Amino acid sequence: MSNFSIFKNDNLMKLLSATLISQLGTQISFIALPLIAVTILHSSAFQVSVLNALDFLPFALFSLLIGAWVDKCNRRPIVIVSDVLRAMILLSVPVAIHFDMRSIWLLYIVVFAVGSFSVSFDVASETLLPTIIQKDELHSGNAALELSQSAAKIVGPSIAGGLILILSAPFAVIFDCISYMCSAAILLSLRVKEMRKGWPENVNTSKPSMVSEVREGMYFVLHHEFLKHFAIFSGLSNLGWSLIEGILMVYAVRTLHFGPGLIGIIFTISNIGLIAAASLSIIVLKLLPLGTTVIVSSMLQGVGIVFVSIASWYAPLLFMTLGLLLRSYGVVSYGINAVRIRQNITPDAMRGRVSATMRFISWSTIPIGSMVGGLLATGIGVPQAMDIGAILSVFAVIWIAVSPIRSIHMM
Template sequence: MTTVGTAPPPALHRDRRFRTFWIGETVSQFGDRISELALPLIAVSLLAATPAQVSILTALIWLPNLLGLFLGAWVDQRTRKRRLLIVADLIRAAVLLSLPVAYLFGAVTLTQLYLVALLTGAGAVLFAMARQAFFVALVPPSAYIDATSKLSMSRAVSFVAGPAVGGGLVQALTAPVAVVVDAVSFLVSALLISRIPVAESPPPPRRSSTLGLVREGLVLVLRHPVLRAALGCTSTVNFFTFIATALLVLYASRDLDLSAGAIGIAFGAGAIGGLAGAALAPRVTRAIGLGRTAMIGVVLFPAPLALTALVTGPTWAKVAMLAAIELVSSVGVMLMDVNLNALLTAVTPDDARGRRAGAYSAVNYGIRPLGALVGGALGTTIGLRPTLVIAGLGGVLAVLWLVASPVRHITSLDDAVT
């Protein structure tokens, strides 16, 4: 298991290796925001896809996360995690480049779009599994929170500026051609990662079959008090927030009568909270402790969603209220994510990072489509506003997992591993 030292964390922005990795992640995140907009637009505008077909497209992107159980166990047996990161980036770049090529020949089909969604999702899962071990080889334990904060800031910035940049590119170049930008971002990421020197330890001798390793990953997550509490917490909050996620745009458009532009302004302005939350997380953690900061984040993330049912007034007031709600929620998710992700990294044994990540993500991400389906059913039967209240209040219950666990007593990563 990784030992967390008490020495002050190093200045990561001066570490050339981490800085290179950070830049690659930032470029890739901006590329992802473009594809998130472009892929549905290709389906809708170019292929006249139905709502059901678009939902299948979204489901296929998330589906490979279920393979994380097996992929994580396989990754744990590989020595060169950096090579796997590069392969994952190259696979996604090649798959995405197939779309503009097919577009030039007038041969884009819905089947191809489905395959692109599935394979890029699989590449993302492979990258995530290998990234765990690469991260700990690159970042000293005392800097886990700071490093996670910086990477989260890049993700937050991409959500603020990415949709606007993506929208402009899609409008100027058409959606299939705009996908080239995301493909290039993966190529840049692969190039930068290939230039990062890192010492990777070989895995221990194999003790069991792949199925045995999968079982070990599940047992580790379910029996370890910190991992079990974190999984229960994040899965619960994801289930309820995805109930709201499935309905927010529909609610803003239909019930609040906001235009697409107004909705984009509200959500884009609110996403600034994610940037602030990622920047504040290390300071708040040092001030009040890791466990308390994570618990505050778990409450702040879903609670504001219940207030969306109260939004009313003229257009400017609706936009301002939605932006404020999204801003507080975004601060909360970063306070939660930065601390819990650093905690997960600290308490996971070095030889089990891939299969822990696989077991964790299979449950944590697998619950999201279920939450969206429940949101659709509730929104249809009891209405949008009551469903949003349920999503917000239900999500707050996730904090009980942390309250009833050792996490609430953890003030720093040193406490987590002693």
């Protein structure tokens, strides 16, 4: 590996800074929006689960088409416009509440719209990274990107809890709007030479070409020795976790009786796992083969989710915090290594489609899990719904543990 330093790469520093600021605001809204639904709108468990489902539904609806589109376009303008539009849309929440126009339907529309532009931002930003660093620097670059996101996830929940306690949840959302605008301003100064070949001129409509591009990305993933197992694991794991996450705030507030301040502290402590995983990723990779690291990371996710589900049985504060801590470490460690493998085996011309296909398969199960979680919580109870989500997550761990991924040593 080359002598890599993020401080020597001006473009990478800008991307990391934009990611840090944007994620900081996102973490605030992650807590603020569900709390608005639970505490201000007095929404039911099912209504809150729908909110989480709509956040990820755009990934199921649009990710494949956006992935094909990103491969034909310059990625920098996409991430900038996505940031600006997300800020403008989110601003409608505090404005509407200020004028007493509060409604769960407004939150549904806002979450879906913001999620839609998050698809374009996420796909474009991930495929932008390999264009600003060398191939042998991808692991360090991805680790630095995860470290930037993790830092925001550690600080964000505490800021959210403090803002909500001192001011209000709607006011906290304004900080997310500001963060998106700051991120866009930083990305505007990014200097990347991109030369996309554009859409073919010899066709009457873009639809046939788009369908062909989408099909090619899907085929590449589903027929690849490793990628198909990454996709299936992520889909199953996200199904189990989303069943839990969709009702997590209801679980924390109404079952475990945690207040906004304590919830913020719990997420802050648990998110230490994110920065630990990003910081230790290179050291761990020197001790364990790449495939083994992926398997162990997935196991930590599963154990963490099980701990969260049993928090209603015994020592709720301990198991909730420890469970989220283990899961956060596992998610980041898995993500860094899985993305490294994917970026190394995927041609540049297909990175957008492959990234989008992976997101489609992985995240299409999230709206389903969220809706099912809400229905189960309404029908059999919130704690019982959490247990079912944990069981599904364990099945996902078993799937990847017996897959060929365990044979990967280094890339």
